[in-house]
Amino acid sequence: MTRPKILEVENLSISYQTESGLVKAVxxxxxxxxRQESFGLVGESGSGKSTLALGSIRYLAANGRISDxxxxxMGEDITDYGLAKMSKLWGRHIGMVYQNPSLALNxxxxxxxxxxxxxxxxxxxxxxxxxxxxxxxxxxxxxxEPEYVASLYPxxxxxxxxxxxxxxxxxxxxxxxxxxxxxxxxxxVTTQAVVLxxxxxxxxxxxxxxxxxxxxxAVVAQICDTIGVMYAGxxxxxxxxxxxxxxxxxxxxxxxxxxIPKFEEDHRKxxxxxxxxxxxxxxxxxxxCVFSPRCFMADEExxxxxxxxxxxxxxxxxxxxxxxxxxxxxxxxxKTKSYPAPMEQTAALAVDSLAKHYAPISxxxxxxxxxxxIKALNSVxxxxxKGCTLGIVGESGCGKTTLLRSIxxxxxxxxxxxRLDDEPLAPKVTKRPRSILKKIQMVxxxxxxxxxxxxxxxxxxxxxxxxxxxxxxxxxxxxxxEILDSVNLPSxxxxxxxxxxxxxxxxxxxxxxAFAAEPDVILLDEPLSALDVxxxxxxxxxxxxxxxxxxxxxxxxxxxxxxxxHISDLIAVMYLGRVVEFGLAEAIFKPxxxxxxxxxxxxxxxxDPDAVQTGIRLEGTVPSPSTIIKGxxxxxxxxxxxxxxxxDEPPPMRMSAxxxxxxCHIPLEDLARVQTSPFHNASAR
Amino acid sequence: xxxxxxxKRSPRAKILFKRFASNPLAIVGAFFFFFFFxxxxxxxxxxxxxxxxxxxxxxLQSPSWTHLCGTDQFxxxxxxxxxxxxxxxxxxxGSGTILxxxxxxxxxxxxxxxxxxxxxxxxxxxxxxxxxxxxLLALVFISLSGPSLLNLVMIVAILYIPxxxxxxxxxxxxxxxxxxxxxxxxxxxxxxxxxxxxxxPNTLPPxxxxxxxxxxxxxxxxxxxxxxxxGVQPPSPDWGMQINEARGFLSNAPWVLLxxxxxxxxxxxxxxxxxxGIRNMLQPSxxxx
Numbered sequence: 001m002t003r004p005k006i007l008e009v010e011n012l013s014i015s016y017q018t019e020s021g022l023v024k025a026v027x028x029x030x031x032x033x034x035r036q037e038s039f040g041l042v043g044e045s046g047s048g049k050s051t052l053a054l055g056s057i058r059y060l061a062a063n064g065r066i067s068d069x070x071x072x073x074m075g076e077d078i079t080d081y082g083l084a085k086m087s088k089l090w091g092r093h094i095g096m097v098y099q100n101p102s103l104a105l106n107x108x109x110x111x112x113x114x115x116x117x118x119x120x121x122x123x124x125x126x127x128x129x130x131x132x133x134x135x136x137x138x139x140x141x142x143x144x145e146p147e148y149v150a151s152l153y154p155x156x157x158x159x160x161x162x163x164x165x166x167x168x169x170x171x172x173x174x175x176x177x178x179x180x181x182x183x184x185x186x187x188x189v190t191t192q193a194v195v196l197x198x199x200x201x202x203x204x205x206x207x208x209x210x211x212x213x214x215x216x217x218a219v220v221a222q223i224c225d226t227i228g229v230m231y232a233g234x235x236x237x238x239x240x241x242x243x244x245x246x247x248x249x250x251x252x253x254x255x256x257x258x259x260i261p262k263f264e265e266d267h268r269k270x271x272x273x274x275x276x277x278x279x280x281x282x283x284x285x286x287x288x289c290v291f292s293p294r295c296f297m298a299d300e301e302x303x304x305x306x307x308x309x310x311x312x313x314x315x316x317x318x319x320x321x322x323x324x325x326x327x328x329x330x331x332x333x334x335k336t337k338s339y340p341a342p343m344e345q346t347a348a349l350a351v352d353s354l355a356k357h358y359a360p361i362s363x364x365x366x367x368x369x370x371x372x373x374i375k376a377l378n379s380v381x382x383x384x385x386k387g388c389t390l391g392i393v394g395e396s397g398c399g400k401t402t403l404l405r406s407i408x409x410x411x412x413x414x415x416x417x418x419r420l421d422d423e424p425l426a427p428k429v430t431k432r433p434r435s436i437l438k439k440i441q442m443v444x445x446x447x448x449x450x451x452x453x454x455x456x457x458x459x460x461x462x463x464x465x466x467x468x469x470x471x472x473x474x475x476x477x478x479x480x481x482e483i484l485d486s487v488n489l490p491s492x493x494x495x496x497x498x499x500x501x502x503x504x505x506x507x508x509x510x511x512x513x514a515f516a517a518e519p520d521v522i523l524l525d526e527p528l529s530a531l532d533v534x535x536x537x538x539x540x541x542x543x544x545x546x547x548x549x550x551x552x553x554x555x556x557x558x559x560x561x562x563x564x565x566h567i568s569d570l571i572a573v574m575y576l577g578r579v580v581e582f583g584l585a586e587a588i589f590k591p592x593x594x595x596x597x598x599x600x601x602x603x604x605x606x607x608d609p610d611a612v613q614t615g616i617r618l619e620g621t622v623p624s625p626s627t628i629i630k631g632x633x634x635x636x637x638x639x640x641x642x643x644x645x646x647x648d649e650p651p652p653m654r655m656s657a658x659x660x661x662x663x664c665h666i667p668l669e670d671l672a673r674v675q676t677s678p679f680h681n682a683s684a685r
Numbered sequence: 686x687x688x689x690x691x692x693k694r695s696p697r698a699k700i701l702f703k704r705f706a707s708n709p710l711a712i713v714g715a716f717f718f719f720f721f722f723x724x725x726x727x728x729x730x731x732x733x734x735x736x737x738x739x740x741x742x743x744x745l746q747s748p749s750w751t752h753l754c755g756t757d758q759f760x761x762x763x764x765x766x767x768x769x770x771x772x773x774x775x776x777x778x779g780s781g782t783i784l785x786x787x788x789x790x791x792x793x794x795x796x797x798x799x800x801x802x803x804x805x806x807x808x809x810x811x812x813x814x815x816x817x818x819x820x821l822l823a824l825v826f827i828s829l830s831g832p833s834l835l836n837l838v839m840i841v842a843i844l845y846i847p848x849x850x851x852x853x854x855x856x857x858x859x860x861x862x863x864x865x866x867x868x869x870x871x872x873x874x875x876x877x878x879x880x881x882x883x884x885x886p887n888t889l890p891p892x893x894x895x896x897x898x899x900x901x902x903x904x905x906x907x908x909x910x911x912x913x914x915x916g917v918q919p920p921s922p923d924w925g926m927q928i929n930e931a932r933g934f935l936s937n938a939p940w941v942l943l944x945x946x947x948x949x950x951x952x953x954x955x956x957x958x959x960x961x962g963i964r965n966m967l968q969p970s971x972x973x974x
Contacts, residue, residue, distance in 0.1 A: 408867075409871075429870055429873065430873070432873065437872060437873040441871065442868065442871055444868070445864070446864060449865065450863075450864035450868065452883055452887070454887060460865075463872065467872055468872075
């Protein structure tokens with residue numbers, strides 16, 4: 001550890017001047033980042049991680065102010081530097097990568113010139129030299145055909161490629177510090193894997209220190225050497241990645257790690273530890289330790305005196321004075337509750353060769369008539385037995401939402417049918433009788449949008465009861481209070497408006513609404529993805545509890561393979577409107593896999609820093625759903641193309657020994673021979 | 686906060702009021718707006734002189750303490766005529782705007798929710814109305830149907846329905862894809878329920894904002910029509926008509942023209958300040974300049 005410190009933040013406090021007063025967004029944070037080191041700052045939304053990162057490079061919004069503390073950058077105190085002096089550092093010695101690459105680039109300037117501009121401004125290179133430098137750097141970040149890409153405009157590139165361009169721009173002047181603010185959050189999991197690989201590679205090739213900000217523990221585990229855990233504006237724990245994951249010394253870190261579903265077979269369908277409550281508002285901070293209101297081990301002392309971050313071992317700091325107890329607590333926490341897999345055979349809901357094709361026609365003048373059809377779904381067949389969970393996983397644009405909407409009848413499928421208890425359903429929701437409508441309910445992705453802001457919680461929950469049951473007014477009120485209790489919301493929420501609730505609470509109401517009329521099938525459209533990790537865990541537990549209590553079937557769609565793996569009994573993997581693999585959850589995650597499943601599995605960041613993953617990466621982008629595909633839809637990106645039949649013939653369905661259906665030309669024995677289990681690290685421990 | 690347990694919504698009302706009160710321009714706007722509104726209600730009692738009383742001996746008096754805004758060519762008190770004239774401005778502009786808001790709301794909701802051919806026809810019809818300069822359309826309409834109060838209200842409504850409908854249609858298009866609307870459809874709710882219970886309440890704040898803006902434009906329209914002799918007919922006083930009559934002696938008695946013109950300007954400006962205030966109050970994220 002003799003590498004020089006690039007960034008030293010000492011006792012930094014940052015506050016924002018807002019309409020309703022001063023908000024202390026960051027309080028007394030100290031951290032060091034050394035050369036060639038990558039420091040991961042983890043925290044939930046509202047924890048102040050972006051403020052800290054931007055503040056430490058003096059790039060705060062106009063109403064933000066450093067109220068206390070010092071910042072040293074490359075041995076110089078930059079705390080009081082003016083704009084002119086900082087402008088010389090930004091772009092030259094400090095590179096920045098933002099969350100959304102399409103907003104970080106100017107849509108009307110060619111990529112190459114945008115990148116080259118940094119070198120022109122900061123190093124005085126002429127246009128030609130800067131351009132050449134840009135091309136060279138693009139090649140270094142493994143950009144395919146850099147000269148061609150440089151001549152394009154941002155809208156011509158996919159999100160992953162754009163993010164690589166932004167990284168190139170940040171690296172062009174070989175900065176000492178690279179600040180990355182959630183650089184992969186807006187990307188699909190396979191693209192994220194490519195970008196993360198790139199970041200790990202850059203760590204070795206460049207001298208830069210990396211300041212990496214994310215909410216995703218798994219990402220940090222994969223690429224960072226050191227971690228800082230932030231909560232409500234304070235740093236609660238910091239230390240080397242491996243030791244923090246193996247042996248967390250702050251209850252928040254411990255709970256956070258316990259909140260993410262582990263990718264281990266024996267951990268499936270178990271309760272997650274989660275954290276009660278929600279992150280406090282920065283305007284009303286609790287007394288004593290900021291985490292004490294949500295901490296499982298807080299006592300009177302914690303609520304009275306605010307602890308400070310103390311060195312507990314070389315390079316390890318924790319803000320919990322009771323850090324010695326943590327090891328025992330961890331073992332306690334690992335004892336989680338397991339939920340049995342109910343294995344019924346009769347299908348509650350079956351989808352039979354469902355297809356949805358859109359004609360790209362708009363307006364009364366039928367513009368676009370005659371163009372190729374957009375095939376959102378192509379003969380999808382899946383089914384879910386009573387009381388079981390079917391997880392549907394796939395990247396954006398794979399048709400999973402279209403599938404759910406076709407099942408609800410919100411959109412009318414072009415072909416195929418949906419059967420409930422073996423009875424075919426009318427394709428349109430308006431044609432379905434009330435007795436059928438009662439049986440299928442849905443939980444939506446975005447909790448803000450799923451509740452009407454003008455209706456109280458009571459009104460929102462009362463409506464399904466009024467429609468689907470013959471309860472009287474008093475009984476309905478009683479039932480609403482019961483439902484609120486079953487989703488762990490206090491009865492005082494009865495007359496609240498959604499605007500007064502947090503995201504997690506709103507999602508609970510959304511779940512309560514779906515459960516109100518006791519349906520047989522609940523469609524869950526990415527119900528967790530808009531929420532923070534600790535809140536997700538509590539909702540996963542809630543979904544388990546409600547399933548045990550009411551025995552509904554779940555159709556759970558998500559892009560998060562780890563979450564799907566954790567809660568599902570059956571899994572279907574979708575790609576470009578097709579099911580490529582469908583079977584029991586334990587079978588899906590054992591070889592043989594469909595090559596796409598294999599790629600997904602090796603792309604998900606593992607929250608275990610010791611994990612060894614197969615390095616299959618998908619290049620290119622998902623083809624447009626209007627492309628006419630004769631053979632296998634995955635062929636254009638498949639790392640294991642078998643032969644000409646992949647392009648010419650639709651793949652056959654192959655049934656594995658464990659009833660796992662795989663749609664692939666490659667014989668299953670051949671697949672099984674070359675593929676390895678994603679759990680091999682787990683079994684090695 | 687509030688000690689009164691029945692006022693459950695008071696926190697929200699309080700927040701709105703606080704937000705409005707923190708905007709000094711909006712307060713100034715509200716003050717003048719309500720001054721004129723009060724005059725519209727009680728003007729004929731509050732006026733110092735009867736608005737039609739002619740005192741030939743006191744013709745074209747300059748402003749003084751006896752006649753705040755002087756007198757006109759017939760010796761009528763200009764101030765009294767302005768005060769009483771506020772009534773026609775508020776009546777025509779106000780009822781026209783309210784009618785426009787109602788019909789625009791219905792048209793916009795239906796158009797946005799059902800879409801298709803109905804939407805296409807309705808929106809093209811709106812385009813046709815909006816493609817004429819509003820004063821021209823008003824002139825044609827009034828000269829064909831006569832300058833009755835009902836016709837004046839109708840033309841204000843006709844001119845502003847398309848604008849209201851467009852605002853509401855845009856909101857509806859966005860709202861009908863919200864998850865809570867989909868949840869209602871999955872429950873099998875009827876279209877009227879979805880439109881009036883799930884969608885409409887969420888379109889109201891922008892409708893209120895648009896109404897206050899439309900009202901300030903309608904003051905102009907009513908005054909212009911009055912100026913052209915197509916507004917409220919004599920003997921009822923009307924600001925536009927006052928200006929028209931005063932044109933002849935602008936050089937020797939400018940107050941006869943300037944005072945009603947100032948009244949128009951003050952009311953228009955105060956109404957737009959008020960509408961800015963309402964917008965900031967109801968949609969704080971928008972309207973920041």
